[in-house]
Amino acid sequence: GAGVSQSPSNKVTEKGKDVELRCDPISGHTALYWYRQRLGQGLEFLIYFQGNSAPDKSGLPSDRFSAERTGESVSTLTIQRTQQEDSAVYLCASSLVSTGAEAFFGQGTRLTVV
Amino acid sequence: RKEVEQDPGPFNVPEGATVAFNCTYSNSASQSFFWYRQDCRKEPKLLMSVYSSGNEDGRFTAQLNRASQYISLLIRDSKLSDSATYLCVVYNTNAGKSTFGDGTTLTVKP
Numbered sequence: 098g099a100g101v102s103q104s105p106s107n108k109v110t111e112k113g114k115d116v117e118l119r120c121d122p123i124s125g126h127t128a129l130y131w132y133r134q135r136l137g138q139g140l141e142f143l144i145y146f147q148g149n150s151a152p153d154k155s156g157l158p159s160d161r162f163s164a165e166r167t168g169e170s171v172s173t174l175t176i177q178r179t180q181q182e183d184s185a186v187y188l189c190a191s192s193l194v195s196t197g198a199e200a201f202f203g204q205g206t207r208l209t210v211v
Numbered sequence: 212r213k214e215v216e217q218d219p220g221p222f223n224v225p226e227g228a229t230v231a232f233n234c235t236y237s238n239s240a241s242q243s244f245f246w247y248r249q250d251c252r253k254e255p256k257l258l259m260s261v262y263s264s265g266n267e268d269g270r271f272t273a274q275l276n277r278a279s280q281y282i283s284l285l286i287r288d289s290k291l292s293d294s295a296t297y298l299c300v301v302y303n304t305n306a307g308k309s310t311f312g313d314g315t316t317l318t319v320k321p
Contacts, residue, residue, distance in 0.1 A: 128307065139313030140255070140298070147307050188254055194307045199245070200300070202254035 122191030234299030
């Protein structure tokens with residue numbers, strides 16, 4: 098596709114269950130970001146992938162959160178043993194790594210933990 | 212201290228007003244700067260890049276002050292459709308990574 102695609106667009110899960118969120122970046126974009134945005138709040142950086150380099154995981158809030166990316170393609174964000182405070186929109190963005198790189202966002206996955 | 216900090220807002224202005232947002236960044240190695248716009252319940256989208264010499268796009272003017280490490284966005288003749296959250300973004304070439312500010316919310320009222 099032409100843009101960043103995220104799935105599912107909405108996810109309702111029970112507390113304690115695991116969830117997996119998917120992001121398909123724009124083809125050729127080597128950089129990929131995951132952000133969390135709680136209602137009425139700013140973007141919270143989670144993790145950053147750049148090519149084959151070790152990912153920057155400094156934003157992951159706990160060991161319940163993990164993410165993978167295969168090469169320069171699809172990424173999955175996994176949240177284990179979900180808690181109500183995990184409820185948020187999870188946004189993925191991709192970009193070319195060059196000076197002045199613009200980040201393109203997907204429409205996000207709205208996660209609700211009940 | 213956050214790497215990128217913005218005026219917390221919210222800014223509530225009447226139509227036709229001029230409004231300015233500031234953003235400061237802490238990493239002097241930062242190379243590129245942007246303003247993004249995020250509408251309610253939508254994803255952020257690029258509004259404009261910020262060039263060293265300053266740049267203008269219609270009613271929007273962006274400026275960069277490297278010495279003081281801040282960027283600004285000026286909106287003239289505000290429209291109702293300008294109501295959104297404006298995010299400051301700083302790209303660090305060394306790290307190859309963009310950092311987003313928390314955003315400033317603007318509401319333009321009739």
